[in-house]
Amino acid sequence: MARMKSKPTSFDIAYRAGVSQATVSRALRGSPLVNEETRRRVQAVAKELHYTVDKHASSLRRQSSATVALLLFEDPTADDSLINPFFLSMLGSITRAAARLGYDLLISFQQLSDDWHADYQDSHKADGLILLGYGDYLVSRGRLERLVQQGTHFVRWGAVVEGQPGVSIGCDNRQGGEAATTHLLALGRRRIAFVGAASPHCPEFFERYAGHCAALRAAGLEVDPQLQADAGDSTELVGHAATHALLARDVAIDAIFAASDLLAIGALRALAERGLRTPEDVAVVGFDDIPMARFAAPPLTTVLQDTKRAGELLVASLLQQIRGETVESRMLPTTLVIRRSCGAPAAPAGPA
Amino acid sequence: MARMKSKPTSFDIAYRAGVSQATVSRALRGSPLVNEETRRRVQAVAKELHYTVDKHASSLRRQSSATVALLLFEDPTADDSLINPFFLSMLGSITRAAARLGYDLLISFQQLSDDWHADYQDSHKADGLILLGYGDYLVSRGRLERLVQQGTHFVRWGAVVEGQPGVSIGCDNRQGGEAATTHLLALGRRRIAFVGAASPHCPEFFERYAGHCAALRAAGLEVDPQLQADAGDSTELVGHAATHALLARDVAIDAIFAASDLLAIGALRALAERGLRTPEDVAVVGFDDIPMARFAAPPLTTVLQDTKRAGELLVASLLQQIRGETVESRMLPTTLVIRRSCGAPAAPAGPA
DNA sequence: CTGAAAGCGCTTACAG
DNA sequence: CTGAAAGCGCTTACAG
Numbered sequence: 027m028a029r030m031k032s033k034p035t036s037f038d039i040a041y042r043a044g045v046s047q048a049t050v051s052r053a054l055r056g057s058p059l060v061n062e063e064t065r066r067r068v069q070a071v072a073k074e075l076h077y078t079v080d081k082h083a084s085s086l087r088r089q090s091s092a093t094v095a096l097l098l099f100e101d102p103t104a105d106d107s108l109i110n111p112f113f114l115s116m117l118g119s120i121t122r123a124a125a126r127l128g129y130d131l132l133i134s135f136q137q138l139s140d141d142w143h144a145d146y147q148d149s150h151k152a153d154g155l156i157l158l159g160y161g162d163y164l165v166s167r168g169r170l171e172r173l174v175q176q177g178t179h180f181v182r183w184g185a186v187v188e189g190q191p192g193v194s195i196g197c198d199n200r201q202g203g204e205a206a207t208t209h210l211l212a213l214g215r216r217r218i219a220f221v222g223a224a225s226p227h228c229p230e231f232f233e234r235y236a237g238h239c240a241a242l243r244a245a246g247l248e249v250d251p252q253l254q255a256d257a258g259d260s261t262e263l264v265g266h267a268a269t270h271a272l273l274a275r276d277v278a279i280d281a282i283f284a285a286s287d288l289l290a291i292g293a294l295r296a297l298a299e300r301g302l303r304t305p306e307d308v309a310v311v312g313f314d315d316i317p318m319a320r321f322a323a324p325p326l327t328t329v330l331q332d333t334k335r336a337g338e339l340l341v342a343s344l345l346q347q348i349r350g351e352t353v354e355s356r357m358l359p360t361t362l363v364i365r366r367s368c369g370a371p372a373a374p375a376g377p378a
Numbered sequence: 379m380a381r382m383k384s385k386p387t388s389f390d391i392a393y394r395a396g397v398s399q400a401t402v403s404r405a406l407r408g409s410p411l412v413n414e415e416t417r418r419r420v421q422a423v424a425k426e427l428h429y430t431v432d433k434h435a436s437s438l439r440r441q442s443s444a445t446v447a448l449l450l451f452e453d454p455t456a457d458d459s460l461i462n463p464f465f466l467s468m469l470g471s472i473t474r475a476a477a478r479l480g481y482d483l484l485i486s487f488q489q490l491s492d493d494w495h496a497d498y499q500d501s502h503k504a505d506g507l508i509l510l511g512y513g514d515y516l517v518s519r520g521r522l523e524r525l526v527q528q529g530t531h532f533v534r535w536g537a538v539v540e541g542q543p544g545v546s547i548g549c550d551n552r553q554g555g556e557a558a559t560t561h562l563l564a565l566g567r568r569r570i571a572f573v574g575a576a577s578p579h580c581p582e583f584f585e586r587y588a589g590h591c592a593a594l595r596a597a598g599l600e601v602d603p604q605l606q607a608d609a610g611d612s613t614e615l616v617g618h619a620a621t622h623a624l625l626a627r628d629v630a631i632d633a634i635f636a637a638s639d640l641l642a643i644g645a646l647r648a649l650a651e652r653g654l655r656t657p658e659d660v661a662v663v664g665f666d667d668i669p670m671a672r673f674a675a676p677p678l679t680t681v682l683q684d685t686k687r688a689g690e691l692l693v694a695s696l697l698q699q700i701r702g703e704t705v706e707s708r709m710l711p712t713t714l715v716i717r718r719s720c721g722a723p724a725a726p727a728g729p730a
Numbered sequence: 731c732t733g734a735a736a737g738c739g740c741t742t743a744c745a746g
Numbered sequence: 747c748t749g750a751a752a753g754c755g756c757t758t759a760c761a762g
Contacts, residue, residue, distance in 0.1 A: 033500060033502070036756065045733090047755090047756085048734080049732060051756065051757060052758090055757080064731080064732085076500060078497065078500040079755090080502050081443075081501045082433075082438035082754085083438050083754070085738095085756090086434035086738050086740085086754090086756075086757095087738050087756050088758095091434065109466075109470055121486065121487055122487060125486060125487065130484055131484065131485055131486070132482050132483065133483055133484075133485050134473065134482070135473055148385060149430040149431060150432050150433050151482065317463070318669070318670045318673060321674060323674075387740085388739070388740065397748080397749090398749045398750080399750095400748075400749060403742085404742090404747095411747060432738085432740065435738070435754090436741075438738090438753095439740050439741045439754050440740085441754070
């Protein structure tokens with residue numbers, strides 16, 4: 027179905043307002059060169075005709091699109107429609123932040139294998155890129171370097187480590203990991219397992235593990251490699267399997283710190299299947315504070331990453347780059363959220 | 379930071395390939411008017427220079443943007459960063475479907491009060507709109523009518539009812555509601571409460587309620603208004619409060635059918651707080667099958683809406699409209715997913 | 731403060 | 747099959 031009348035242009039507005047088309051453009055963009063009285067007249071006509079500036083003409087002329095693209099890399103192992111809820115909260119906050127700053131947000135799910143490094147900015151679809159969940163860091167690193175070389179504006183969410191290409195925003199994973207394990211230690215747990223990859227392929231988990239180890243050492247405990255179960259992807263299934271593998275080793279454990287909430291929820295299920303009670307027999311702490319965490323059985327104690335703040339920072343940082351400013355990578359603090367799965371005495375009764 | 383070399387144009391490609399700029403454009407767009415050998419040469423040069431067609435120039439000239447906008451209306455009562463997970467799955471599937479069909483996806487969260495009805499298509503940001511979660515139907519209906527009048531292309535996800543403005547895709551809520559309650563009846567439950575709004579403000583819930591009532595009547599039972607607890611917004615908190623209100627009435631109940639999973643999860647918590655066991659004392663069935671459902675305590679029996687299929691259909695239907703084809707509203711079937719909360723004997727042990 | 735004009739990078743009739 | 751030319755709807759020097 028075609029539109030009833032075709033979209034008015036700035037010439038139509040100019041004609042009706044009795045000014046030139048150039049003046050319409052100036053008036054509507056808020057140029058100080060325009061007489062207030064003229065501006066008001068133009069705005070009135072524009073409103074009356076439901077005129078909006080054509081995005082493509084404007085972007086073409088100005089060579090910038092007032093659009094940023096969010097590239098979300100899918101975990102190839104995850105179910106088709108299942109995106110890590112953590113990234114989903116991030117998406118929400120990024121969307122809002124972009125809108126608030128007058129930018130449109132293009133979103134796209136990418137396979138790690140896709141040829142994503144060039145497309146968006148080259149075609150002028152977006153002025154910059156936000157990268158979320160780009161998988162194996164050692165694999166994606168080369169892409170990031172290429173992005174930097176091309177002068178593409180981008181920010182990624184992830185671990186902030188030395189010598190990384192481009193700008194990263196991430197939470198203080200090490201501090202978060204340390205807080206989780208310190209909390210378990212304070213509750214008297216001594217055999218604390220870590221469920222999650224501990225390798226540079228997965229720098230965020232690696233940092234959480236480093237914090238975990240630091241807390242153990244600070245308490246005078248040794249790091250027992252038997253107490254670490256690999257889990258690279260953040261899914262319930264992987265957490266479930268990793269925990270079963272851990273339990274099959276027949277080492278004594280009285281707590282699990284899982285590198286993500288999804289892993290922790292899988293751990294909870296594995297524990298229950300082995301007849302172990304949480305938190306009585308094995309306390310569990312996760313990481314992220316996804317919405318699901320408070321509805322786990324029992325409600326999950328976890329390390330909260332502030333996605334609202336993170337999204338705002340991601341967008342702000344990207345826009346700074348677009349404006350030509352120099353931007354530094356940054357780390358955000360985490361907060362321990364105590365629920366029932368850790369066995370802390372003062373834990374609240376229901377979802378808070 | 380500026381780009382190293384500025385973006386090549388079709389003139390650069392033309393020059394290097396020894397053809398005219400017009401031929402470059404034709405060759406790259408796959409026009410049959412171009413000699414195969416010429417096309418290959420042009421493509422080779424384009425690839426070498428990392429040339430991509432400028433989105434804005436192309437869209438401006440063609441008067442279409444190969445972009446659709448997803449407008450997600452936020453529940454004003456919901457927490458800032460908490461979007462109904464059901465819509466989030468939908469978002470995933472819509473994003474993928476749009477990409478597969480060569481369309482970019484712009485996303486935006488809207489307040490119901492915003493002046494959204496005109497913006498996107500008028501500014502040529504998008505060729506059409508997908509509407510998700512637009513709140514109170516009686517309020518938004520006027521907006522939809524205006525959209526139709528303006529000739530804006532759009533599809534909405536929601537209840538499919540007679541005389542609605544525009545095209546809607548939704549699941550068969552009535553059938554889903556009927557299946558849920560029929561299942562509970564087959565398990566011997568007789569005092570089945572409905573948690574959810576039963577009013578035309580909320581046509582999806584209303585249809586689910588209608589299915590519920592039909593099932594009761596088919597079993598020769600009367601519909602007891604005492605057994606319906608209003609809950610218009612789909613959040614855990616609202617479900618929790620509504621269930622407490624229901625239980626405070628002191629009417630006997632042996633099952634709850636909640637109009638959404640989030641409501642059901644709230645009901646589960648309220649039940650536990652009153653010392654009622656699920657499913658022994660009160661069986662619970664939800665609606666949606668959000669990812670969280672299988673991790674509820676106990677895992678939630680629910681009516682699955684196929685978000686993957688829905689997203690594909692939404693996009694396909696919108697693109698048909700954009701191409702000028704006539705499109706009908708459509709309903710998708712639902713599937714009952716049996717877990718433990720309904721107390722069915724054959725329910726699987728863990729998340730399937 | 732305002733207007734006439736150029737030009738952003740394409741696509742597509744039109745002519746050959 | 748190919749090229750020259752017009753034009754999509756703006757923004758912004760340039761001139762007044």
